[in-house]
Amino acid sequence: MTTTSATPGATRISAHDLSDQLAAQGVTVIDVREPMEYASGHISGSLNIPLSRITQADLPRGPLVLVCQSGNRSAKALNQLLRQGHPHPMADLLGGVPAWQQAGFDVRKLKGAPLPLMRQVQIAAGSLVLLGVILSQTVAPGWIWLSGFVGAGLTFAGISGFCGMARLLAAMPWNKVAMGSQRT
Template sequence: MTTSISAQDLADQLASKRITVIDVREPMEYASGHIAGSMNVPLSRLHQADLPQGPLVLVCQSGNRSSQGLNRLLDRGHPHPVVDLAGGLPNWQQAGYPVRKLKNAPLPLMRQVQIAAGSLILLGLILSNVVAPGWIALTWFVGAGLTFAGVSGFCGMARLLAVMPWNKVSI
């Protein structure tokens, strides 16, 4: 049984309107770029969503969340064919297909993390030279947090930024 679909095959099926695309990313991510005509149903709400009838293609950024969603729907005995987009949204874009961006889309979360972490590191360095040497601890703290995020996959700064008012998106 095939569990994934190529970007080319998805584009062909979308053109013939034989398939529904479900983007399982969070609304903020969806707003920053998605396949035109797709529905946004975050992975955390997929089990309780009223999904359309007929074949479905699940899409996310890397293919990880869409694969999880696929497994959840299959385990639940979803009555219609379900596959995920191989390689996620970057694969779709690399194949030359467009994405639609909403006007109210905030900066991508990872860019926000980079801006915040870089700013805190610079602030710590400046304050340690101008105010008191102890401010260098701020750079150590941010560096340790980034290292922990890379090793564990959990980024506290990203979680904090995700709930900020400027990242609330209504779709």
């Protein structure tokens, strides 16, 4: 593996190096995103174990590469496993699933996967802003505050990293994907 060290005992691996390792069947890929994210696009053959369950999961033996959307959650998972004394070599995919795709490698989508959560937030927020503007012009001027409320919520989400609308949408029935270690 061509890697760079981020933390003692932890390494980062490029998409091309991961592809080579997968072709040689020398590594297991663990996707630490939530099941809904995994369903909407993942590295073929990867195992889905969300970050919230990574330290309790019965992980496969042998070298592991952890992946997520940006590299943040996989780095956290890697550090948690290192603190636990995980005995097998581990790496983190540099740049996450988008880096895998940018390198020209395919992702696999599960049948019936919901739209990515960020797109759902954009659709919901945009619809609410538009609705607030339309209602303020046709029903009562006070409806403009709906648009202001959504704008304030998006600003708060950008500053804090917490998006209440995303949490609400993630809990909706159409976003429920079976939990468990999925490998496809």
